[in-house]
Each structure stands twice: as structure tokens, then as C-alpha cells.
Amino acid sequence: MNLKNQKILVTGSDGFIGSHLTEELIRQGCDVRAFVQYNSFNSWGWLDHSEPEIRRNLDVFAGDIRDPHGVKQAMKGCDVVFHLAALIAIPYSYHSPDTYVDTNVKGTLNVVQAARELEIYKVVHTSTSEVYGTAQFVPITEDHPLQGQSPYSASKIGADQIALSFNRSFETPVAVIRPFNTYGPRQSARAIIPTVITQIASGRKKLKLGALHPTRDFNYIQDTVNGFIAVAESDRSIGEVINIGSNYEVSIGETVQMISEVMGVQIEIETEEIRLRPEKSEVERLWADNSKAKLLLGWEPVYAGRDGFRRGLEETVKWFTNPDNLNRYKADFYNI
Structure with a gap:
């Protein structure tokens, strides 16, 4: 699938990975709608600091991923949805676990439910290597057991399973990308x-x-962004969970x-x-097996x-x- 011909929604486009992905899609000539979290400052997060040409080409939707009505409205007219909106801070998940369920699990439900009703062509749902917990074997393949070692990781396991359940139950075209530890410009100082x-x-x-x-398997932001695009473009990714990692x-x-x-x-x-x-x-240990991404997507890390x-x-x-x-x-x- 050529994304250049599609209307694309990116949830969480105001964040670290989401802003880089949004910018890259626009550079590639895509028609992008950026779903940013509503706030009274009218801030678009990191997109406020994008190049003027990027900002001029943005279709911005301010809302809340926890609101099913707003999510569905944002998705109307779109062909492809990159779902990145989530709470990701592990320490804060010890402090306020309830909001992680609302944002990560229910937010994902809102996306896939709207995708089913609107007959969206493709949903790329964002997972995390944290769902594996401490490695029971390395390198970690997509068949590794899932372990909720923090409220954050438990909420992401729930979100992943909601997304995959819609593919299995209703044939909603969902693919799950599972990036390992992404780093680069704009990342939160929590990391x-x-x-x-x-x-x-x-x-x-x-x-x-x-x-x-x-130990961790770190991935430079450009490799992660390329992984998102490769997952979206490949018809072979539907119904699959795919690690994006450096194998280092x-x-x-x-x-x-x-x-x-x-x-x-x-x-x-x-x-x-x-x-x-x-x-x-x-x-204690994360180390990605990225052979599935290479096989299904033809993706390989440049910063390996x-x-x-x-x-x-x-x-x-x-x-x-x-x-x-x-x-x-x-x-x-x-x-x-």
C-alpha cells in the first residue's frame, strides 16, 4: 500500500515518536491529520516546533483519546490510523494506574471500535517491549510470554489484546508494532x-x-519511524505483532x-x-529479535x-x- 495516496490519522502526534512520524509522513507527501491532546494553551506539543512547511500542511484535530465520540470524529474520512496516543511513564503508572487503563486500554478500544464502524483500511497499533517483562530467553521473539511487571506494561498488554481481538473477531485490519527502547531528539527526560x-x-x-x-535494546528514532511506515505499507502485517528493535x-x-x-x-x-x-x-533484560520485521517488512535498523x-x-x-x-x-x- 502506498501511503502517499491515503488520508492518515496519527494519534499522539504531539509526542516524541508521534511528532517525528507525522513530520516524516508529510515529507513523503502524505495527507496527515494530527490528533493532539486538547489543552487550553492550544499547544500542539512538539509539532509547535516543526518547520513552518510541516505546520502549514497539518490538519490538526484537538481531542482526547479517552472520548469515543471525538476519536470517531477524528477518524472520519481517514484510510490509515497510526495509534500512538498513550500514557507511557512507568513511575507515574505506580502513582495513577487508573488513568493508564482509561487512556491506554479504553483509548485503544475507542480507536478499533471506530475503525470497525468506519471500515478503516489499516490500523497500526503501538505496543512496547515492556510487555515482555524481564527476558525469559534472548533474543526476544514475538512469541515470548507477556508479563505485566508495572501498571503501565499491564495496560499496554490489555491494549494490545483489545486491538488484536478486533482483528480476530471482526477482521478489523489491525497490525501491532512493538518498538523496543526508542531514543533521540525530543524524548522526555524521564528516559x-x-x-x-x-x-x-x-x-x-x-x-x-x-x-x-x-540491559536494553535501544533504537534511534529514525529507525522506529521507518518501522511504523513499513508496518503500515505491508499487507502482510495485518493480524501480526512485529518487534522493531536493533538486536543489540x-x-x-x-x-x-x-x-x-x-x-x-x-x-x-x-x-x-x-x-x-x-x-x-x-x-532486567531486553534484547530484540528483529527477524520477523526483516522477513515480513524488509525493515532493518540503520543505527545497528x-x-x-x-x-x-x-x-x-x-x-x-x-x-x-x-x-x-x-x-x-x-x-x-
Whole structure:
């Protein structure tokens, strides 16, 4: 399917991944409707900082993914829906789990129910590697058991199953993309890579961090965006769950050290209790098997392996250390 000929809705288009995806779709000549969260400031999130040419080509719909009527209205006239709107902060899910059910599970239900009624051609639903929990085997394939080790991951498991159930029950054309840890410009400082970069860029030599031993499979934002587009374009993705990962495992501690090398500074690390997950909630190991994405989609990461990871970090550091960008972050505060 050629997306250039389709009317596309992106929910969560005001966020980190959603804004990059929205911009790329517009650059490729797509007709994009951006679903942003309604707010009294009339803010479009990160899309406020897009190039003027991007903003001129945006069809913006301000609403709330929890409202089925607004969701259906936003989806009218669309052929393809990228569903990214979600609450994603794991620490905040310990604090306010109810809102994660409303946003992630019920929000997804609103999307697939409207897709069924409106006969949408394709829905790409966004999952997360957190649904796997600590790896029981590596690399992690799509057949790995699902483990809700936080309210966030449990809500995403529920959302994934709602989306897939509509494909199985009603043949709603749903595909599930499961990105591993995406990083890059605009990411929230809740995440480890922006946390480290913003603290160093703000002049700190002693960093406040959480656990350093867990491992992750980091993906640069452009690889993740390319994965979304590949899932949408492939007819073979319908009814499937597809990992988008680099197939490269690295510890948080090694990641911090690599960032300090890229930024040319010597650092010390101070473990801050508030940044630690409860023991049984910590996901100790993530490492993606991306062979299904290669087979079904022809997708491969450009920023692969250690060298690719370092290149991605260099680009991320360059963006965050621009004073105009750094000033948008509060490096002195821990944001749950």
C-alpha cells in the first residue's frame, strides 16, 4: 500500500515518536491529520516546533483519546490510523494506574471500535517491549510470554489484546508494532538517555540515576519511524505483532559511559532511591529479535550494533545540547 495516496490519522502526534512520524509522513507527501491532546494553551506539543512547511500542511484535530465520540470524529474520512496516543511513564503508572487503563486500554478500544464502524483500511497499533517483562530467553521473539511487571506494561498488554481481538473477531485490519527502547531528539527526560545528557549539559559531573545493571535494546528514532511506515505499507502485517528493535543489547551503565565519552566529560554516579523501580517491577533484560520485521517488512535498523548506537547518541547529544532545546527541559528536577 502506498501511503502517499491515503488520508492518515496519527494519534499522539504531539509526542516524541508521534511528532517525528507525522513530520516524516508529510515529507513523503502524505495527507496527515494530527490528533493532539486538547489543552487550553492550544499547544500542539512538539509539532509547535516543526518547520513552518510541516505546520502549514497539518490538519490538526484537538481531542482526547479517552472520548469515543471525538476519536470517531477524528477518524472520519481517514484510510490509515497510526495509534500512538498513550500514557507511557512507568513511575507515574505506580502513582495513577487508573488513568493508564482509561487512556491506554479504553483509548485503544475507542480507536478499533471506530475503525470497525468506519471500515478503516489499516490500523497500526503501538505496543512496547515492556510487555515482555524481564527476558525469559534472548533474543526476544514475538512469541515470548507477556508479563505485566508495572501498571503501565499491564495496560499496554490489555491494549494490545483489545486491538488484536478486533482483528480476530471482526477482521478489523489491525497490525501491532512493538518498538523496543526508542531514543533521540525530543524524548522526555524521564528516559535514561535524555536524563544523562541533560544533566551533563547543565554542568553536572555527579549524576543522579537509578539502576545501572538492566540491559536494553535501544533504537534511534529514525529507525522506529521507518518501522511504523513499513508496518503500515505491508499487507502482510495485518493480524501480526512485529518487534522493531536493533538486536543489540547494552546495559544502562555502559550507555551512561558511552554518553559521557561522546560528550567528553568524566562523571560520577549517585544512585537516587526515587529513581529505582520496585524490585519485582524492574525489567532486567531486553534484547530484540528483529527477524520477523526483516522477513515480513524488509525493515532493518540503520543505527545497528555498537557503532550505530554511538552514531545515534552523537545525533541525540547534538540536539539536546543546543541551548534552545536544552532550555525546554528541567534537568534539576526528577519527573516521574
